[in-house]
Amino acid sequence: MTSEPIPKAIELGALRRAHARAAAVEEARADPESVTQRITDAAIEAGLEDRAADGAVPARSKERLYIDRLIRDQSKLKPPPGAHPISAFWSFGIPHPEAPLNNDGVPFLDQRFIAEEWAHQQNEREPGSAQTLETSRGGRELDNMFLWEEQVIEALGGAKAGFGPNYANECWHKISATYAEVAAGEVFVFADTANTRSVLHQSELGALCANDKVGPDNIRFVYEAPVTWPEVTRSEAGTNAVRTVAQFDNPALPRYIDPHTYPADEPEVRKAKIDGLLALAAPAQEAAAASGVEAPAVTGPGVEAPSVEAHEVEAPVVEAPAADGPVVEAPPAEATAAVKEPVVEVPQRSVRKPLWQVGFDHTPTAAQPSTPGPTAGPAGVSGAALAPVLVSSPTGTGMDGPS
Template identity: 45%
Template sequence: MSTLIPENVEALALELAHREAHAAKLASGRAKAIADELEAAAGDKSISEYLLAFVNDEAGVRPPEGPAPQSAFWSFGHDHPEAPMNHKGEPFLDNRYIAEAWAHLQNEQRPGSAQTLETTAAGRRLNEMYLWEDEVLEELAQRDDEITWGFARECWAGLSETYAKAAEGQVVVFAQTGHTLSILHNTESPALQANHAVGLDNIHFAFEAPQWWPEAARDELGTNAVRAVAQFDNPSREGYIDPAVYEASAPEVREATLAKAMEHATPQQEAPAQEVPEQEAPQQEAAAQEVPAAEGPVPSAPAAEAPAPEAPAAEVPAAEGPVAEAETLEPEVPAAAPLEANTPPPPLWQAGFNPKPSRAAHGSSGPSAVNPEGPTVGAELASRAAGNGMDGPA
């Protein structure tokens, strides 16, 4: 039986969310320093050229030597009375922090087993730039007119795609669906499906399908594969399914609807062929043909190499520089605010959600959630499916 998000995950997610909200406020006062640092790092390039090269460099998303962690991606979030206020002045908990809390707790049990985009080297660096803060954008735009709010989103989308292309094995998506305005739907999911080391079968959602979907829609559209491909908010785009219409349709119509939506799955690429050095083939062939008699004492087999030491459990990072000094003060946590009667319920933890650590890279979906200006379509279902936020600026 599925349950709400575990209390230990929720509590840590709220702590991380308030810490990041506090750091973002302080970053606004450091806009000039942030711009100076980026200008110095860019050297003879423009800041925008430097950033685009940075987000496309796979080296920044690769973990250090040792066991590779499992990828975690995220999108949107949900209303929470104890969460920081979003741009609309409403308490909202991004799924970013739920993913980060889950990864942190996984790493406590098995060091180095999970991570999100924002906890990798490149993700931390991009996050510290606070490109979505108005003061930072204004300062950067004075030095490079290519840098806009849309450019900031392009940077996060680019880094997210780099992560998705580098991922391996089973990945975990902290979302209920992929909204058509999200980086998850437009960039990450197609890249994961095409990735020869991941593919559609290895995309696993951490949450169940939305609870307000009708029963048959939840059962048949709520699978990992369907939610990774289809979308449920914009009838003008490919792969759209209306859960309410789907529920009321005859079985054969539902089957055809589902098949049509799944036609938009991205084909998985073939794994690159493993090249064998030319000199190895004759040696292997000779070895197979001739086994020399042992002369003298037979040497014992070498002892198995000791496994590489595991990385220490990931600690919740403290902000650096001027922010670190301010972090000695506890960020103010607003009092719980009552949720409106028509607020969608929080997501349910996916039944059977216990992804095994595998050789995977990384993942996630950009900075704090920003709500698009109203839903894409006017239907109540689409509005509720969209939630109040998304992965990265819209």
């Protein structure tokens, strides 16, 4: 017997958020100058100036310098003192008949919005108990820069100003790893596995394993292992620990398990394979603990995330329209930069980890949302049960990029 699909209340709230984000993207495309002006203003406030090319040092605009600092600013990703929210992570998404269309014409719901709605509802019950990257101070700031949009990149000066074709992807890799570095205690992952093309696999899980305040034992997948896997694979390779270190989609990369041929191996062979994979997570955590300092950013199994040039200028907040959802504000950077954070024990929280199928209720419904979202959302959900499919995000771009 499997778990229930994603609850209807979460589903409807996630759809409202997805439609609101799609509308915001269209506004940014129509008026990119208003987006870039916010970034420019913040860069000026930080005292930045355009940097000309100098030998091996490339030219960079003050906006580029500002963003490079933002994606490494841990203070904007940490909760305020005394708050210990569950940090949620997410990857890719699920086709949904009422979701916005992506560039391929597929109605598609990012796991981002499912995670945000879960965090929002959790915070309604227990304030300050859950957050996602995009609802943190720094994540929301970067999200509202709309760096995936060609119009915004062009308005920022394009490649001549340091905004190359892969810049948005590099930024989200780095801020995602930084977000994983500052997590503490249990973390929840809104995915059933970590695809090798995802930020989750390439940047986040490695950083979480190396984080001595999290480690592999505290990583919890919100969804059960895929129901299409054989039962032996689900029970042995579908645990939180194995899904944290293994990958199931690319035999050309390390740590691969073929979920469908796995049961054909002898039990002792399967055990040796699983034990070997689990042993790979320990060295990073042990090295971080022995160093006595915060764990560095590391990449996921077998994949190296791109790097973005660092700068030493403190970045203020880019003011952007506030999105509906839980926001756990970090303390001002200047209040924390000079003080080494003491090691404290993370208290137990009453948050219960959901365990769902990656899918939706297949009973048609005309249920209305209980509260209005930031923009008009769908009137209801047609309930076709949909398996997870790896496709691009609603606008064809996103943290996990177009597939």
